[in-house]
Each structure stands twice: as C-alpha cells, then as structure tokens.
Amino acid sequence: MTSKVAASAFLSRSYEVSNHLQQSCIRILSFCESTTSRIGSHIHCPVIKLSLLDNLNLCNNLLSLYLKTDGKLNARKLFDEMPQRTVFAWTVMISSHTKGQELASALSLFEEMLASGTVPNEFTFSSVLRSCAGLRDLNYGAKVHGSVIKTGFLGNSVIGSSLTDMYSKCGKLEEARELFSSCKNGADTISWTMMISSLVEARKWKEALEFYSEMVEAGVPPNEFTFVKLLGASSFLGLEFGKVIHSSVIVHGVLLNVVLKTSLVEFYSRFAEMDDSVRVLNSIGEQDVFLWTSVVSGFARNLRAKEAVGTFLQMRGLGLQPDNFTYTAMLSLCSSVQSLDSGKQFHSLTIKVGLEDNTDVGNALLDMYMKCSASEVEALRVFRAMISPNVVSWTTLLLGLVDHGFEQDCFGVLMEMVRLGIEPNVVTLSGVLRACTKLKSVRRVLEIHGYLQRRLVDGEIIVGNSLVDAYASSDKVADAWNVAKSMGKRDTITYTSLVTRFNELAKHEMALSVINHMHGDGIRPDQFSLPGFISASANLGALETGKHLHCYSVKSGYSSSVSVSNSLIDMYAKCGSLEDAKKVFEEIATPDAVSWNGLVSGLASNGCISSALSAFEEMRMKGTEPDSVTFLILLSACNSGRLTEMGLEYFRSMEETHNIKPQIEHNVHLVDILGRAGRLEEATGVLETMPLRPNALIFKTLLRACRYHGNLSLGEDMANKGLALAPSDPAFYILLADLYEESGKQELAQKTRSLMSQKGLSKKLGKSSVEVQGKVHRFFSEDVTTVEKTKGIYAEIEWIKSEIERSGFTYRGNENASYHSAKQAAVFGLVYTSAQTPVHVVKNKILCKDCHDFVSLITRLVDKNITVRDGNRVHVFKNGKCSCKGEEASFVLS
Numbered sequence: 030m031t032s033k034v035a036a037s038a039f040l041s042r043s044y045e046v047s048n049h050l051q052q053s054c055i056r057i058l059s060f061c062e063s064t065t066s067r068i069g070s071h072i073h074c075p076v077i078k079l080s081l082l083d084n085l086n087l088c089n090n091l092l093s094l095y096l097k098t099d100g101k102l103n104a105r106k107l108f109d110e111m112p113q114r115t116v117f118a119w120t121v122m123i124s125s126h127t128k129g130q131e132l133a134s135a136l137s138l139f140e141e142m143l144a145s146g147t148v149p150n151e152f153t154f155s156s157v158l159r160s161c162a163g164l165r166d167l168n169y170g171a172k173v174h175g176s177v178i179k180t181g182f183l184g185n186s187v188i189g190s191s192l193t194d195m196y197s198k199c200g201k202l203e204e205a206r207e208l209f210s211s212c213k214n215g216a217d218t219i220s221w222t223m224m225i226s227s228l229v230e231a232r233k234w235k236e237a238l239e240f241y242s243e244m245v246e247a248g249v250p251p252n253e254f255t256f257v258k259l260l261g262a263s264s265f266l267g268l269e270f271g272k273v274i275h276s277s278v279i280v281h282g283v284l285l286n287v288v289l290k291t292s293l294v295e296f297y298s299r300f301a302e303m304d305d306s307v308r309v310l311n312s313i314g315e316q317d318v319f320l321w322t323s324v325v326s327g328f329a330r331n332l333r334a335k336e337a338v339g340t341f342l343q344m345r346g347l348g349l350q351p352d353n354f355t356y357t358a359m360l361s362l363c364s365s366v367q368s369l370d371s372g373k374q375f376h377s378l379t380i381k382v383g384l385e386d387n388t389d390v391g392n393a394l395l396d397m398y399m400k401c402s403a404s405e406v407e408a409l410r411v412f413r414a415m416i417s418p419n420v421v422s423w424t425t426l427l428l429g430l431v432d433h434g435f436e437q438d439c440f441g442v443l444m445e446m447v448r449l450g451i452e453p454n455v456v457t458l459s460g461v462l463r464a465c466t467k468l469k470s471v472r473r474v475l476e477i478h479g480y481l482q483r484r485l486v487d488g489e490i491i492v493g494n495s496l497v498d499a500y501a502s503s504d505k506v507a508d509a510w511n512v513a514k515s516m517g518k519r520d521t522i523t524y525t526s527l528v529t530r531f532n533e534l535a536k537h538e539m540a541l542s543v544i545n546h547m548h549g550d551g552i553r554p555d556q557f558s559l560p561g562f563i564s565a566s567a568n569l570g571a572l573e574t575g576k577h578l579h580c581y582s583v584k585s586g587y588s589s590s591v592s593v594s595n596s597l598i599d600m601y602a603k604c605g606s607l608e609d610a611k612k613v614f615e616e617i618a619t620p621d622a623v624s625w626n627g628l629v630s631g632l633a634s635n636g637c638i639s640s641a642l643s644a645f646e647e648m649r650m651k652g653t654e655p656d657s658v659t660f661l662i663l664l665s666a667c668n669s670g671r672l673t674e675m676g677l678e679y680f681r682s683m684e685e686t687h688n689i690k691p692q693i694e695h696n697v698h699l700v701d702i703l704g705r706a707g708r709l710e711e712a713t714g715v716l717e718t719m720p721l722r723p724n725a726l727i728f729k730t731l732l733r734a735c736r737y738h739g740n741l742s743l744g745e746d747m748a749n750k751g752l753a754l755a756p757s758d759p760a761f762y763i764l765l766a767d768l769y770e771e772s773g774k775q776e777l778a779q780k781t782r783s784l785m786s787q788k789g790l791s792k793k794l795g796k797s798s799v800e801v802q803g804k805v806h807r808f809f810s811e812d813v814t815t816v817e818k819t820k821g822i823y824a825e826i827e828w829i830k831s832e833i834e835r836s837g838f839t840y841r842g843n844e845n846a847s848y849h850s851a852k853q854a855a856v857f858g859l860v861y862t863s864a865q866t867p868v869h870v871v872k873n874k875i876l877c878k879d880c881h882d883f884v885s886l887i888t889r890l891v892d893k894n895i896t897v898r899d900g901n902r903v904h905v906f907k908n909g910k911c912s913c914k915g916e917e918a919s920f921v922l923s
Contacts (some may be wrong), residue, residue, distance in 0.1 A: 104122065104125065105122070108122055114145065114147065115147075116147055116148065116149065116150050116153065119138070119139075119142040119145075119147055119149075119153065120149070120150065120152050120153040120156065122138055123135050123138045123139055123142070123153060123156045123157060123160075124152070124156040126138060126160075127156045127157075127159050127160045127163075130163065132160040132161075132163045132164045133160075133164065135156065135157065135160040136157065136160055136161070136164075136166075136169060139153070139157045139160075148180065149176070149180070150182075151182050151185045151187050151188050152187070154173060154176070154177055154180075154182060154188050154191070155187050155188055155190075155191040157173050158170060158173055158188070158191035158192060158194070158195045159191055159194070159195070161173060161195050161199075162191075162194050162195040162198040162199065163198075165198060165199050165200075166199075167196075167199040167200075167201065170192075170195045170196070170199060174192060177192070186217050186219065186220050187219075189208065189209070189220055190219055190220045190223040190224075191223075192205075192208055193205045193208055193209050193220070193223055193224055193227060194223050194226070194227055196208060197224075197227030197228075197230065197231060198227070198230070202227070202228075202231050202233070205224070205227055206224075209224050217249065218249055218250060218251065218252050218255065221240070221244040221247075221249050221251075221255065222251070222252065222254050222255040222258060224240055225237050225240050225241060225244075225255060225258050225259065225262075226258045228240060228262075229258050229259075229261050229262045232265075234262035234263075234265050234266050235262075235266065237258070237259065237262040238259065238262060238263075238266070238270065241255070241259055250281065251277070251281060251283065252283065253283055253284065253285075253286055253288060253289040254288075256274060256277070256278050256283060256289055256292070257288060257289060257292045259274045259277075260274055260275075260292045260293060260295075260296045261292070263296060264295075264296055264299050268300045268302065271296045271297070271300075275293060278293075284314070285309075285312055285313070285314040286314065286315065287314070287315045287316065287317050287319070287320055290309055290310070290312070290314060290315075290316075290320055291319055291320045291323050293306075293309045294306045294309050294310060294320065294323040294324055294327060295323050295326075295327070297309065297327070298323065298324075298326065298327025298328075298330060298331065301331045303324075303327055303328060303331060303333065303336065306323075306324055306327050307324065310324050316349075317349070318344075318349050318350065318351070318352050318355070319354075321340070321344040321349055321351075321355070322344075322351070322352065322354050322355040322358065324340050325337055325340050325341050325344065325351075325355055325358050325359065326354070326355075326358040328340055328362075329358045329359060329361055329362035329365075330358075332362070332365055332366060334362055334366055334368070334371075337358075337359065337362055338359075338371075341355065341359060350382065351382075352384075353384055353387045353389045353390050354389070356375060356378070356379050356384060356390050356393070357389050357390060357392075357393040359375050360372060360375055360376075360390070360393035360394060360396070360397045361393055361396070361397075363375065363397050363401065364393075364396050364397045364400045364401060367400065367401050368401065369397075369398075369401040369402055372394075372397040372398070372401055376394055376397075379394070385414070386415075386416050388415065388416075388417055388418065388419055388421075388422065391411060391412075391414075391415040391418070391422060392419075392421050392422050392425055394411045395408050395411050395412055395415075395422060395425045395426060395429070396425050396429070398411060398429075399425065399426075399428070399429030399432065399433070400429070400432075404433075405429060405430065405433045405435065408426070408429055409426075412426050418451075419451070420446075420451055420452065420453065420454050420457065423442065423446045423451055423453070423457065424453070424454065424456050424457040424460060426442060427439050427442045427443065427457060427460045427461065427464075428456075428460045428463075430442065430464075431460055431463050431464045431467065436464035436465075436467050436468050437464075437468070439460065439461055439464040440461065440464070440473065443457070443461050455486060455489045455491045455492050456491065458477065458480075458481060458486065458492050458495070459491050459492055459494075459495040461477055462474065462477055462492070462495035462496060462498070462499045463495060463498075463499075465477060465499045465503075466495075466498055466499045466502045466503075469502065469503050470503075471503045471505060474496070474499045474500060474503060474505075477496075477499075478496060478512075481496070490516065490517075490518055490519075490520060490522075490523075493512060493513070493515075493516040493519075493523070494520070494522045494523050494526060496509075496512045497509050497512050497513050497516075497523055497526050497527060498526040498530065500512060501526060501527055501530030501531065501534075502530050502533070504534055506531075506534075506536070506539070509527060509530070510527075513527065513546075519550050519552070520552065521547075521552055521554075521555050521557060521558055522557075524543050524546065524547045524552065524554075524558055525557050525558040525561060527540075527543050528540045528543045528558060528561035528562060528565065529561050531543070531565070532561055532564050532565055532568065535568070537565040537566075537568045537569045538565075538569065538805055540561060540562065540564075540565035541562060541565045541566065541569070541571070541574065543562075544562060553585070554578075554581070554585075555587065556587045556590035556592060556593055557592075559578065559581075559582055559587055559590075559593050559596070560592045560593055560595070560596035561596075562578055563575055563578050563579075563593070563596040563597055563599075563600050564596050564599065564600070566578060566600055567596070567599050567600035567603045567604065568603070568871070569798060569800065569805050569871060570603070570604055570798060570799065570800060570869040570870060570871035570896070570898060571800040571803075571805055571869075572600075572601075572604040572606065572800065572867070572869050573800055573802070573803050574800065574803055575597075575600045575601070575604065577803075579597055579613075582597075588616070589618070591617060591619070591620070591621055591623075591624065592623075594613055594614070594616065594617045594624065595621075595623045595624050595627050597610075597613045598610045598613050598614050598624065598627035598628060598631060599627050599630075599631070601613065601631070602627065602628075602630065602631025602632075602634065602635065602903070603631075603634070603898055603903065604869050604896060604898075605635060605867075605869065605894075605896035605898070605903050605905045605912075607631060607632065607635050607637070610627075610628065610631045611628070614627070614628045620653065621653065622653055622654065622655065622656050622658075622659065625644070625645075625648040625653055625655075625659070626656075626658050626659050626662055628644050629641045629644045629645050629648070629659065629662050629663070629666070630662045630665075632644055633662060633665060633666035633669060634898075634902050634903045635902075635903045635905060635912055636669075636902065636903070636905070636912035636913055636914070637912075638666050638667075638669060638670035638672070639670075641662075641663075641666045642663070642666065642675075645659070645663060654687070655687060655689075656689070657683075657689050657692060657695070660679060660680070660683050660687075660689065660691075660695060661694055661695060661698065663676075663679045664676055664679060664680065664695060664698035664699065664702065665698060667679065667702060668698060668701050668702045668705060669902060671705065671706070673702055673703070673705075673706040673708070676698075676699070676702040677699070677702070680695065680698075680699050683695065691719075692721070693721050693722075693723075693724055693726075693727065696715060696716075696719050696721065696727060697724075697726050697727045697730050699712075699715055700712045700715050700716065700727055700730050700731050700734075701730045701733075701734070703715065703734075704730065704731055704733070704734025704735075704737070704738075705734060705737070707734075707738050709731070709734060709735065709738060709740055709743055712731055712734065713731070713743065716728075716731065723750070724754065725751050725754040725755035725758060728747045728748075728750045728751030728754070728761075729747075729751050729758070729760055729761060729764070731743070731747045732744050732747040732748055732751060732761065732764050732765070732768075733764055735747060735768060736764050736767055736768040736771070739768075739771060739772060741768060741769075741772045741774075744764075744765065744768045745765070748761050748764070748765040756788075757788070757790060759785060759790040759791060759792060759793065760793075762781055762782065762784065762785035762790065763785070763792060765781050766778045766779075766781040766782050766785070769781060793873070793874060794809060794810060795809065795810035795849055795850045795851070795872070795873065795874050796808070796809055796810075796850050796872070796873045796874075797849075797850035797851045797853065797854035797870055797871065797872045797873070798854060798870070798871050799854040799855070799857055799858040799868060799869065799870050799871075800869060801857070801858060801861045801862055802861075802862075806854070806857060808822070808850040808853035808854045808857065809850055810848065810849045810850045811823075811848040811853075822853050822856060822857055823848060825856045825857075825860055826847070826848065826852055826853070826856050829856060829859075829883075829887060829890070830842065832890055833886050833890065836889075836890060838886050838889060838890075840882060840883065840886055842879055842883065843877075843879040846877055846879035846880060849877060849879070849880050850872065851870060851872045851876055851877075851880040851884070851897055851899075852880050852883055852884070854870040854872075855868060855870050855880075855883075855884050855887065855895055855897065856887075858870065858895070859887060859891065859893065859895070864892075864893070867893070867894040867895070867896065868893065868894070868895045868896070869896045869898075870895065870896065870897045870898070871897075871898050872897060872898070872899040872900070873899075873900060874899065874900050875899050875900050875901045876897055876899040876901075876904060880897075881904065881911065884897060884904075884906050885906050885909055885910070885911055886909065887906075888906045888907055888908060888909055888910075889908065889909035892908075894906065894907050
C-alpha cells in the first residue's frame with residue numbers, strides 16, 4: 030500500500046514538474062516571439078528530449094517563433110515532426126508562404142490540410158484567397174469561395190475582403206462589387222478600403238472616389254490606408270480631387286503617419302505643387318528617410334535642381350542617411366539636366382556611404398554617364414563594376430549604346446544577356462529594334478521579329494510600336510501594316526510612327542490615309558501625330574486638307590503646341606499662302622529655332638529674299654540662336670537672290686561667330702552661289718580645300734554651273750569625278766550632253782546620250798499633283814507623239830492654247846513640252862475648282878520655261894491664283910506675273 034502511495038505521489042510530482050516546465054517554455058517562447066528574438070529557438074532541443082511535442086500549444090508557439098525569426102526551413106521541419114497539427118499550425122504555415130510570395134506552395138499546403146481532415150478557419154481562407162489573387166487563379170479562387178459558403182464563413186468581414194480582392198485582381202470587378210454589396214451592411218473599414226483599392230488597381234479612379242462617398246454615408250470611418258489609396262486615384266484625376274481628399278483627412282482627424290504623409294508628398298509632387306509637398310513634410314508627425322526621399326524625388330522630377338540639392342543636404346544635416354532611392358533620384362536629376370560634374374560628385378558620395386554595389390544606384394549611374402558624357406567609357410566602367418546587373422542595367426547599357434552610335438554592338442549585348450539567363454523585357458527589345466531602325470537593317474528586324482514571336486511578346490504595345498517603326502523606316506510598308514493590324518491594341522504612337530516614316534519615304538498620300546485607320550480605332554490625332562499629317566498635306570500641296578487639320582488643331586486645343594504651329598507655317602509657305610504662314614508664326618508665344626527657320630525658309634522659297642534675311646536678323650535680335658539648318662536656308666536664299674557676297678559672309682560667320690561647323694550641304698550651297706556668279710575658279714577652290722570628302726551632289730552642282738557658263742573642260746572634269754561616285758545618276762549624262770551640245774560638239778553629245786541609254790538610264794519622269802475637293806490627282810509628263818490631243822486633259826490644254834492666241838498674247842510653245850505634268854495639273858485644277866479657289870500644283874522637278882510661261886498666261890486669261898511648287902522654289906502666279914520675276918535661274922529650259 031505504501032509503495033502505491035509513493036508511486037502515485039511520484040507521478041503527481043512528475044506531472045506538476047512537466048506541466049510547470051511546459052508552461053515555462055510557453056512563456057519564454059511568447060516573450061521571444063514578441064521581441065522577435067531567436068534565442069527562444071534553443072528550447073526546441075529540450076522539447077524533443079523531454080518528449081513535449083505532444084503539447085500543441087507549445088509546438089504552435091515554437092512554430093510561430095521560427096516563422097518570425099528563422100524563416101520557413103526550420104519551421105517546416107518542426108511542422109513535419111508535430112504528431113498533431115492544429116488549424117493554427119496549418120494557417121501560420123500557409124500564411125508564411127503567402128507573405129513570402131510562394132503562392133503555389135501555399136495552395137499545395139492548403140490541399141494537404143484539407144486531405145488531413147483539418148477544417149480551415151477564416152484566417153486560413155483569407156491567406157489562401159490572397160494566394161489565388163496573387164496567382165490570378167480565378168478557378169481555384171472560385172472553389173475556395175464554394176468552401177467558404179459550405180463552412181458558413183461567408184458573412185465574415187475578413188474573408189469578404191479577401192474574396193473581393195481576389196475577384197477584382199482576377200479581372201472580375203462586377204463579381205467583386207456584387208459580393209461587397211451583399212455584405213455591405215456588415216463591412217468594416219478594412220473591407221471598404223479593400224474595395225477602393227481594387228477599383229484603383231483596375232484604373233476605375235472615379236468609381237473609387239464614389240465608393241469613398243458611400244463609405245462616408247454609411248458611417249464607416251476611413252483610416253490612413255483608405256486615404257493612401259484615394260490619393261493614388263486622385264493622381265490620375267487631377268489636383269483638385271487630391272486637395273479634396275487632403276481636406277477629408279483633416280476633417281476626419283486621421284493622424285498623419287509617415288505612410289500618409291509620403292503619399293501626400295508624392296501626390297503634390299506629381300502636379301509640381303512642391304510648396305504643398307514641403308508643407309506636408311514639415312507638418313506635425315513622424316518623419317523618416319522615405320518621406321524625405323519623396324520630397325527630394327519630387328524636386329528632381331520637376332527639374333528644380335537647386336531645391337533638390339538643398340533638401341538632400343538638409344536631410345543629411347538632420348542625421349537622416351539618404352538611401353539608394355535618394356541617390357537614384359539625384360542621379361536621375363543629373364541625367365535630366367545634363368550635369369556631368371554634379372553626377373560625378375554624387376558618384377563619389379555613393380562610394381563614401383557604401384552604396385557603390387547597390388544595383389539601383391549602379392543603374393542610375395550608368396544612365397547618367399550614358400546621357401551626360403560624350404563618351405561611353407565611364408558608363409562601361411560602371412557597368413563592369415556592377416556585382417549583380419539586372420535587366421534594367423543591361424537595358425540601360427543597350428539604350429545608351431544606341432544613343433552613342435554603337436548600334437551594331439547592341440545585338441552582342443542582347444545575346445550576352447540571354448546567355449547569362451537574364452530575360453530581356455519589352456524596353457530592352459524595343460531598344461534593339463531602335464538600333465535596327467537606325468541601321469536600316471531589314472535582316473536584323475526579321476531576326477528580332479522571329480525572336481519576339483518565339484517569346485510571344487510581339488503583341489505587346491511597346492514592342493509592337495517599335496516593330497512598326499523598324500519595318501516602316503526600312504520601306505517595308507506591308508510588313509509595318511501587318512504588324513500594326515496584328516497588335517491587340519494600337520495607340521497614337523503606333524500611328525505617329527507610321528505617318529512619320531511614310532513622310533520620310535515620300536509616301537505622303539499613304540501618310541494622310543493613316544487618319545482613317547486612327548478613326549477606325551477610336552484614336553484622335555494629338556500634338557505628336559498632327560505635325561506628320563500637316564507635313565503630308567504640305568508635301569502634296571493639299572492646302573484644303575491642311576486647313577481642315579489646322580481647324581481641328583484649334584478645336585482640340587493643340588494649336589498652342591509649337592511643333593503643330595511649326596508644321597502649319599511650313600504647310601502654308603509651301604502652298605504659297607505666306608500671309609497665313611505669318612499669322613501662325615505671330616500666334617506662337619515663344620518661337621523656337623524651328624519656328625524661325627520655317628518663317629525664313631517660307632519667305633525665301635516664295636521669292637521674298639529681302640524679307641527672309643530681315644526675319645533672320647529679327648531672330649537673332651530676339652535671342653534665338655541659329656542652327657545649321659538656318660544657314661542652309663540663308664545660303665539658299667542668297668543663291669536665289671544672287672546675293673553672292675552676302676552668301677559668302679553668312680558661310681564665314683557660321684564657324685567664326687556661331688561655332689557651327691559647315692557640313693557638306695553647306696559647301697554644296699556655297700559652290701552653287703559661286704558657280705551661278707560665274708566664279709568657277711573659287712568654286713573649284715572650295716571643293717579642293719574643304720575638310721570634307723566631296724560627294725556626287727557637289728560635283729553635279731559645279732557641273733550645272735559649268736553648263737550655264739559654258740566651261741567645257743571643267744565641266745568634263747566634274748562629270749568624270751561625279752560619275753566615279755554615282756555611276757547610275759542620269760543627271761551627269763544629261764548635263765554633260767547638254768554642255769557638249771551648247772559647245773557645238775554634237776557628236777560627243779550624241780555619244781554621251783547613247784552611253785546613258787546603254788546603261789539603262791533615263792531622264793527622271795516629270796510628275797505633278799493637284800488637290801481638288803480634298804482629293805489629290807497625279808499627272809505624268811507625256812510624249813506629244815503618243816497622246817490623243819482631242820481627248821481629256823490634252824484637249825483642255827489645246828483649247829487654252831487657242832484662247833491664248835485668240836486673246837493676242839504671245840506664246841511660243843515648245844512642242845516637246847506640250848503635255849508636261851505641270852501643265853496637265855494646272856489645267857485640271859483650273860477646270861475642276863470653283864472660280865474663287867486657288868490652284869496648288871506640286872512638281873517633282875524644276876519647272877521648265879515653257880510650263881512657266883504657259884501657267885503665267887493662264888492667270889492673265891483668268892482671274893485665278895496658281896501656285897506651283899517645284900524642286901527649287903514656290904512660284905506664285907497672279908495676273909500674268911510670277912513671284913520669281915522671270916529669273917532664268919528659277920526654271921530650266923524645256
């Protein structure tokens with residue numbers, strides 16, 4: 030009996046000791062968990078030795094501690110050792126995988142949990158639904174929704190919020206709204222905020238604000254996170270919306286914690302309201318590095334360099350150490366304002382504070398050196414020093430190489446990226462396509478296109494737009510259209526690329542047709558695409574269409590865009606409407622160099638040489654620096670106006686006064702000026718002494734001058750040198766044959782023309798176009814011996830000739846020029862336009878004397894203005910007179 034009592038007492042004492050030990054372990058674990066201390070994990074060993082794993086409470090506390098302090102590996106080992114697993118154990122494990130973005134693993138654990146027979150609770154379901162939302166797995170989410178209903182948790186606010194979030198992130202916003210509405214009465218602040226967040230993520234910004242209004246009406250108090258989401262929506266809606274939200278923060282007495290203050294700073298910075306951003310920064314409440322960095326970034330984004338540097342220094346003065354994001358913002362500012370010296374100073378600072386190995390800082394340094402330095406050497410040094418370059422690093426390097434003219438090297442960079450297992454993103458691939466565009470390499474474009482198709486990213490809008498541009502710039506028009514049509518979505522950039530490239534390829538009618546395709550996609554021309562359409566109208570002489578586009582620009586609010594105004598000046602000038610061109614120029618608030626160039630060029634091409642040169646002087650007086658294009662226009666004006674000495678003075682002033690190095694085009698104009706003045710020896714001297722290699726055009730220009738002045742020996746020399754560079758250019762043969770003919774060497778002239786025929790070369794076909802009622806009509810020069818004079822436009826030309834003779838005007842027409850394209854276009858415009866409508870003809874070659882006289886006489890017969898823009902200038906015919914004043918240099922002999 031005594032032994033039994035003793036045994037019972039021993040067992041009772043052992044139980045008390047064991048229970049006390051377990052309670053002590055639990056208390057230690059709870060303390061360690063609250064202080065996030067890893068020391069508590071040492072209890073695991075005695076727990077195993079003392080066989081305490083059966084204590085579920087103890088194991089749950091130990092599991093929770095591992096997940097907080099030691100990661101999932103040891104936690105999983107403990108979880109697998111546990112003889113029994115409670116719903117708490119399963120839930121914390123699933124939750125840890127969800128938080129760690131191991132979403133598929135979280136769902137696998139949930140499946141194991143269900144298979145074990147453990148019933149999930151509301152927190153389990155919430156974590157699982159968040160994993161479904163992250164994976165955008167609607168099917169699995171719907172199954173979990175079914176389980177929620179079966180287990181009776183549907184009215185739970187935590188699960189309701191998670192379900193709403195899951196449906197909205199899976200693109201089922203209507204279902205999310207219905208779900209929210211069904212449990213609206215019991216919804217708390219978190220549920221409302223989750224729904225607002227879903228609407229913001231779905232870019233339904235106005236609806237997010239409407240939901241906030243309903244939230245307030247329902248008497249649910251918003252918190253700081255509600256306002257953070259609302260400020261995100263207001264960033265896209267406008268400044269006034271955000272100010273209303275800021276007022277609501279004050280009205281509801283919500284504490285301005287650091288997260289909300291940062292959101293307010295970022296909101297005001299977006300609208301360049303930096304004074305408000307600074308007021309938020311200085312308001313009562315906590316401050317941290319992120320908040321100060323937001324202010325620094327705001328100043329940097331708005332290019333307020335002085336304030337950005339000042340805030341950066343103030344931040345350091347307060348003992349707040351700028352982080353990688355702060356330095357990234359400052360380096361981005363240096364890139365934007367092209368300040369290499371400042372960039373180097375910040376580079377030194379990053380090294381001093383130990384951020385030289387940070388990838389974000391490295392990327393910003395790489396971008397800064399690529400954009401600010403004339404050489405790529407420093408940027409390459411930064412890239413090679415980077416420990417872990419990411420896709421942004423490689424993309425920045427590639428784009429920088431394109432900008433520095435190393436397009437061919439970009440393909441090697443792409444191959445190296447792929448070899449290292451770094452997946453190029455759409456920006457990288459867009460950069461490679463830009464290299465193809467600059468190289469005009471169709472083969473490379475096809476290779477990259479194939480790679481994109483294999484990667485299934487050719488439909489991405491950024492890549493698609495780059496592909497369209499690459500094909501169009503290489504004259505692969507059909508391929509460009511096919512890519513555009515295959516894109517799931519097109520935008521203004523797609524169409525702007527097409528119209529720009531079509532204009533470059535002289536496919537101006539095709540460029541104008543792009544408007545119809547834009548309209549079909551519901552896209553309206555903007556300030557970037559409009560200049561392209563106006564330019565197409567200018568090149569076609571389509572004044573009526575150009576005026577419609579001008580009207581559209583005014584109604585749409587784009588007339589204030591300088592690029593739109595510049596294109597309008599060019600269009601009106603090319604169509605001979607100088608007064609309209611001047612009016613547009615005068616309406617520009619701050620004309621840039623392009624605006625002034627357009628005005629000077631328009632005046633010069635319309636024969637107003639003196640006014641053009643005066644406009645240039647006004648340009649200088651008003652502080653706009655001329656560029657190389659300005660001097661091309663001035664030299665051309667002096668050439669047209671026979672202002673030889675002034676042309677020479679402008680050429681000299683380029684380098685001496687304006688530090689602009691003359692290019693080959695400037696030298697061509699100089700040779701033309703001297704050649705027309707008969708100063709052939711000086712023109713030859715320019716050729717021999719210029720620091721540039723002569724091209725075929727400069728030899729052709731001097732050959733033309735030799736023909737005009739009858740210098741046979743020099744002309745032969747120029748023809749030989751020019752043909753060595755451009756053996757397939759028929760102009761050399763034509764000019765040389767004419768020179769031989771005019772020098773009385775008929776046999777050599779005939780031989781030259783025969784040689785030209787043997788080589789399969791022919792004279793450039795004359796083409797002219799005229800716009801009638803918004804449609805452009807094209808005409809081609811015809812051989813007088815092959816047409817029926819009694820039909821169509823030819824009959825109209827013959828009738829006008831007879832009317833000229835009947836009216837007593839002298840017209841000695843050249844039979845061979847009877848049906849030149851310019852005559853056909855002018856007569857067509859005369860016949861098919863109303864009496865008040867001017868006729869605008871565009872010709873691809875210089876107008877011949879016969880056509881010039883013919884059109885001039887038409888305007889004596891009929892009270893009508895006719896404008897002909899040829900390859901040299903604009904001829905404005907009115908009352909039998911032309912703006913060129915009949916100068917021989919303005920046209921060619923028939």
